[in-house]
Amino acid sequence: MTNLTIPSFLRSLIDTSNNKNIRPKGKINNINTNNHIQTKNMIKNKNFIGRSVASFFKGGLTELKFENNVLNIKEGVNYKAKTFFSGDAEFTIKDHKLTKLMQVIGIDDSEIFSNQELDDIGRTEQFIELLAGDYPIDKKLMLLRTFYPQPLDIKIRLERLGAECNKEISFNGCNENLYFDQNGWLYSKEELRNLRGSYLERNFFEYGYDENSQIIIDGKEYKLDETGHISGIPEEAICIPSRVKLIK
Incomplete structure (x- = not known):
């Protein structure tokens, strides 16, 4: 260092x-x-300290953000990232672990921020450390859903980093893209395949639907056949709850 x-x-x-x-x-x-x-x-004054922290590091601080819905967190780079309401979190990543830049230069952030602000910054830092973690995608999703059980929490944090919803996104450790739903849910490719399969396999007659029921999936309307099934859903269709509308 x-x-x-x-x-x-x-x-x-x-x-x-x-x-x-x-x-x-x-x-x-x-x-x-x-x-x-x-x-x-x-x-x-957190604004004064924040500017001063940046001056300690050659080249200042790099804003961490998605580029074309891809987040590439590099080790050894001095970052800043937007929090919910407390300005920026300032940190670096080494061996997939986050270190506060204030800690690096010996400043106690508890003397600068309120407890509420510290919690906000801490949650943002924890979120970024999970994104930067060296985990397979299924474990990373599990950890995000465990520590951030409210999808809206994930949605806001990802959008603060520049991610666009209703599109595929990728970040460190992802060997595949994830679908970022408008409600904040993240879906793996396997989960999307399973959701599509469940609509193809289901007999909707057993749930009170008939041939005149209106079924809209990913913006396209489908009709039930004589066996109560939907046919013809393309593989690329996004069959998540927010993109499906069923009217009896």
């Missing part, structure tokens, strides 16, 4: 133990009191 030199103007904000302006001995005059107040306010 690159050796970092902390500029004197910021070192006084991080290490106050030897700074006479911040921790003066004896009588505190008005000038020193004002300096102390201003310094504390600057430490608590």
Whole structure:
């Protein structure tokens, strides 16, 4: 990792133990009191610290985002990524593990952010670490669904990173594309095949449908045959719940 030199103007904000302006001995005059107040306010100002963190690293920080619905998280790159409401998370990835950049330069982020903001940033960092993880696609999907059980949570986080819904997306460790549903669900190719197969195999007469029922799958209308089955669904059809409409 690159050796970092902390500029004197910021070192006084991080290490106050030897700074006479911040921790003066004896009588505190008005000038020193004002300096102390201003310094504390600057430490608590996340925008000031965020800009300063970027200045520590050659080339600044790279925004992590999908390009053409592909997310390529590279090891050793200093990233920033949008959170829900707390600005940016700033981090780097090494051996598929995330490290906060504030931690790298010795800043305690608990002195800068509120507990609510820390939780927001932490959830974003955990999400990105899962995306960057060295897991097979089925395990990665399982972990995402376990730690982020609300699809809307996944949807917002992916969109904050620039992913487009109702399209296929890919990220680190994916040996295949995933379908990103408008409701936030991620589907593997196998899951999409299984959903299509279930509509082809089902006898809809047993569920109260008839030949006049309206069945719309992925924007195309189908009719039931004399056995109660749907025929002719193409392999590329997306048969997820949000793309299927059944009217008796």
